Amino acid sequence: MSARFLMVSPHTRAVKGDDKIFAINQAAQEAVKKVGAENVVNATIGALLDDHGKLSVLPTMIDLLKNLPPEEFAAYAPIGGVPRFLEAAKKSAFRDCFPEGYIEAMATPGGTGAIRNTIRNYSAPGDSILTSDWYWSPYHTIADEHDRKIETYSLFNEKNEFHLDAFEQKIDALLRKQEQLVILLNAPAHNPTGYSPSIDEWEAIMNILKKAVQNKHKKIILFVDAAYIDFAGETNECRAFMKYFSHLPQNILVIIGFSMSKSYTLYGMRSGAAIAISSSKEVVDEFKMISQYSNRGVWSNGTRPAMIVLAQVFENPDLLAKVDAERAAFSNLLFERANAFIENAKKVNLDICPYKAGFFITVPCENAEEAAKELQNDFIFAVPIGRGIRFAVSAVPKEKCAQAPEKFVKAIRK
């Protein structure tokens, strides 16, 4: 927008008007009208679609919703969330991998609300929030909305592994300037690259944090954005890293961002939680109190029916098994599509970011804007994100995933 404000308070941040993903998605839909859906690859959408372009929905979740008594749609949830839901959210986040320590969950609208509360309460205005150079762009919006900045480290080293040195250097540099540091770590199945740190990398990450807070005046708040965790591989294998959240020094607080959007295909119900893990009871009590205050002061309470159905799932092993089985079918489909893309990328020597799991594959390239435009001539619609292009395997049938890499090579070379 222009620098001149009309009624908006002049202190407010500069706002870019256009939503890029929305615009490209629109272009894809117009292409469908012209040349037919079978000839268009719409890889913009961050949701799981079936091979016919229809949203994949876990049928059991919908059945549960439709069977709720009227009061469960109508009544307010408590400000911090329905207690049964908070227990279920913890179980869903950790499954068999509960870390040892004090754990408290507070309801938030999706994962976004959990990020917002963490930034508001655990950093100061003007602070830098640390995340990787490949990042989900709303991190910037959330930080900016709260007068914070985003600082980044290189996610990958030259071997395409987690860049531990870059991570450590940035933490040290920021902790020289700030007393507290919020780190947003989108894992496992990182958006937009699909990366998951290995178990050894997780150990190294946590050791870096422990070293950084040996100065007891410094605090690190590690926010693990686990929005895609239920599409990151075998349930407990992909959660094995959570053991490293046990017995941390008191000045490291881990907060898991839990979301029902992807894991339970209830994107539209806006239900999630922030889950705090600490070796100190006082720290999680403080978390609970401050989170309730923030909830009350921003959006009040959360979507009750979504909370109730998650509670029902985790109170009934048969229901949980059913939901897990339904989701596993979607997850397998996702892996098949990603593998189709990856195998064909290898064949045509297309460099991609090291994908392990998740909804997106990212193709690094310097001319992303131009290449993404060029791809549209082949009716491939994907999102340029700085130094790369994000391709949503979640939204594209396997066959089209297999055909895309060759067209990427052509578009990038142009």
Add this chain to the structure above:
Amino acid sequence: MSARFLMVSPHTRAVKGDDKIFAINQAAQEAVKKVGAENVVNATIGALLDDHGKLSVLPTMIDLLKNLPPEEFAAYAPIGGVPRFLEAAKKSAFRDCFPEGYIEAMATPGGTGAIRNTIRNYSAPGDSILTSDWYWSPYHTIADEHDRKIETYSLFNEKNEFHLDAFEQKIDALLRKQEQLVILLNAPAHNPTGYSPSIDEWEAIMNILKKAVQNKHKKIILFVDAAYIDFAGETNECRAFMKYFSHLPQNILVIIGFSMSKSYTLYGMRSGAAIAISSSKEVVDEFKMISQYSNRGVWSNGTRPAMIVLAQVFENPDLLAKVDAERAAFSNLLFERANAFIENAKKVNLDICPYKAGFFITVPCENAEEAAKELQNDFIFAVPIGRGIRFAVSAVPKEKCAQAPEKFVKAIRK
């Protein structure tokens, strides 16, 4: 909470831990266990309950929800809200009383989200937000969460009418210190007093605002929190004041806080909107852009199924008539209860704030904390709010409403 913070950033505000309403509600529920529901008056709850203490729910809204296709529960809504919903929200807010001007609606989680975005975007940190001395306490929390202060004017003059002089003086004083001023006006059917300004008072209110912004460097943002409007009397009669929102100077922006919580008994679905009215297209375009940015930077998007069912209601006159009829029955019940309280208050010479409509009656008294405690000995549970006690007629059967005033007199005199 203590002044010492553990992990929370030290810049953050002082947070009071206890939720008073919750605590008194708990006490009421314990009393029910001891002496039976028939002997307990739980007047703490800000929701409409039937005479058996069960939440009153509009059956048509639940039917519509249960008949939605799975995708309408599952899919994300656009960041600004589903367009059909935004049209419906405008129609619901204005009914036959659309003001003339440019009007844009943006989805928010309930009315709270609309207040939050208005304060964030139309005032600066440190600013004072103006509201009446009787006010819904979360206004303070929302302001505090965003580093703003609440300043108040006396709502009532000695004749128990809207205190126009106090209102004008405070506006003038604040506009000497600030360039912009956000005013939160909870009307009609004010929470907690039940007051609605008369049509003449509305005209005078708007004239005060117009006078205050004759200095073109000053801006007023009038936020009309209309959460209770559908329980404020005849549909269009209680909206007649909206004509005064037409043709305002460009430096007055009116934003209506629309909520589905009370009007559609979907408290738990967290669906509302901020609706901006301006004589300037640029101002409402700016509103739209900044609101979308804030949505993305705080809670992302809104609850889709709630949006869809509101759209359905306003796209089908038969459905709307049905919902209106269902709500009218609840509204009549509410008026009967309030009248029972008011008539008996007169009989026993109990002073109450000038109630016109809505969920609450407020009894002013200097010793509110002590008197509210004293009332609990008679198994009446109501909420002390500074210089008065709030009694939720929305939650108490008519007969008990009739009996309460006598006990108030006794408790206050003690």
